[in-house]
Amino acid sequence: MMTSYFLSAFLDYETVTLIDWATYDVLTIGVIIVWGVLIKQPKPIALMYLILGLSINACLFFAMYYDIYVLEQTEVWWLWTLYAIGINVVDLLMVLVLIINKDFLGLVWLCNKVKARYMNRASALK
Numbered sequence: 001m002m003t004s005y006f007l008s009a010f011l012d013y014e015t016v017t018l019i020d021w022a023t024y025d026v027l028t029i030g031v032i033i034v035w036g037v038l039i040k041q042p043k044p045i046a047l048m049y050l051i052l053g054l055s056i057n058a059c060l061f062f063a064m065y066y067d068i069y070v071l072e073q074t075e076v077w078w079l080w081t082l083y084a085i086g087i088n089v090v091d092l093l094m095v096l097v098l099i100i101n102k103d104f105l106g107l108v109w110l111c112n113k114v115k116a117r118y119m120n121r122a123s124a125l126k
Contacts, residue, residue, distance in 0.1 A: 018068070022061035025054045045108050046097045052107065053094040060086050 029051055036047050060083045067073045067080075096104070103109055 018061045018065035022058045022065065025058040025061065029054045029058070045101055045103050046094075048108055048111060049097040049105075050094055053090045056090050057087055 032047065032050055032054070036043055063079060064083050093105075
């Protein structure tokens with residue numbers, strides 16, 4: 001995560017667009033997923049939070065890009081407010097989970113419950 005933000009500091013902020021930020025987040029998600037598959041140790045709690053957070057950010061970047069550049073929207077509306085608040089809240093949550101390494105929203109717990117339920121159903125069908 002730090003590497004992603006560090007490398008993005010070298011972007012030219014006068015020419016970078018929302019699609020560039022979205023692409024950057026998608027590439028970072030890919031690297032995190034590959035790293036998660038390659039490590040042999042238990043997956044850190046932060047892994048799921050980073051993937052989810054970067055996915056939300058990428059979706060917000062894509063939505064804003066579509067709204068501004070494709071639809072040529074120039075008036076502020078609820079999407080712009082959602083974007084402004086969402087990006088900052090999600091970034092803060094990702095930083096917090098990296099610092100405290102706790103499942104404070106229960107995402108890992110929920111994912112494990114869903115996996116267990118799915119595995120039970122899959123084994124019952126065999």
